[in-house]
Amino acid sequence: METKMILQNDLLWNRLQNFSLDTPNVDFPFSKKLAKEESWGLDFTKKAIEEYKKFVYLCCILPNGASPSETVDKVWHMHLIYTQNYWEEFCPNVLRQKLHHHPSKGGSDDTIKHKIWFSDTLENYQKIFQHEPPEDIWSERKIKLKSKNSKLNIFKIFSVASVLLILSSCSDKIGNFLTIIFIVIPAIFLFTSFLSGIFNKSNDPKSKNRNDNGDGNCFSSNSGSDSSSSCSSSCGSSCGGGCGGCGGGD
Numbered sequence: 001m002e003t004k005m006i007l008q009n010d011l012l013w014n015r016l017q018n019f020s021l022d023t024p025n026v027d028f029p030f031s032k033k034l035a036k037e038e039s040w041g042l043d044f045t046k047k048a049i050e051e052y053k054k055f056v057y058l059c060c061i062l063p064n065g066a067s068p069s070e071t072v073d074k075v076w077h078m079h080l081i082y083t084q085n086y087w088e089e090f091c092p093n094v095l096r097q098k099l100h101h102h103p104s105k106g107g108s109d110d111t112i113k114h115k116i117w118f119s120d121t122l123e124n125y126q127k128i129f130q131h132e133p134p135e136d137i138w139s140e141r142k143i144k145l146k147s148k149n150s151k152l153n154i155f156k157i158f159s160v161a162s163v164l165l166i167l168s169s170c171s172d173k174i175g176n177f178l179t180i181i182f183i184v185i186p187a188i189f190l191f192t193s194f195l196s197g198i199f200n201k202s203n204d205p206k207s208k209n210r211n212d213n214g215d216g217n218c219f220s221s222n223s224g225s226d227s228s229s230s231c232s233s234s235c236g237s238s239c240g241g242g243c244g245g246c247g248g249g250d
Contacts, residue, residue: 012060015094016053021079034078048075051137058124060095067118069138076101
């Protein structure tokens with residue numbers, strides 16, 4: 001509601017808000033397909049679509065465009081699959097300019113460039129929409145950090161277990177028991193998890209698609225009736241969180 005009040009006189013924003021990605025009177029609309037493909041709940045999917053609209057708005061109004069989060073980029077990728085809707089309705093009638101999404105080569109320089117671009121996007125998001133970007137949509141980096149912390153905690157647990165084994169070495173019975181508890185069982189668990197991870201990765205079609213695309217950047221540009229520009233950024237192999245769009249025209 002606050003966003004609508006701030007931008008209520010902005011014609012582009014109003015067109016984006018009035019545009020629906022779901023085609024009326026169809027059994028399997030865009031939002032349901034997206035939710036199924038990404039294993040999202042419908043409420044989260046709806047929120048992701050709203051954030052996608054905000055991202056597109058930033059692409060169109062900022063001189064250097066904007067860089068999406070991984071979640072927003074997934075919505076964008078899905079929308080691009082609906083080629084007729086995207087190119088014949090969304091771009092000409094809603095954005096009134098073109099918004100392209102192209103993969104590019106990548107590299108360490110572009111990785112740094114993307115981090116700066118993404119940070120600028122979050123800063124501009126807050127300035128324009130007058131609130132922080134929702135963490136569940138825009139904060140993949142925090143999730144990855146938590147994952148690293150989890151690995152650190154596992155290392156601490158095994159360190160403590162090793163100390164206990166050393167202290168109990170004077171007693172064969174206690175030592176054997178602790179060996180089973182802290183080494184044999186965890187080793188079996190880790191080995192099983194390792195094999196499971198390899199199997200799931202090899203059979204994950206999304207993972208295969210990312211590997212086929214290759215690591216690198218996403219290059220995005222758009223064009224309309226007033227100006228022109230282009231931007232590039234680094235990204236992962238699926239372009240998740242490393243792509244963007246740039247405002248402009250021809």
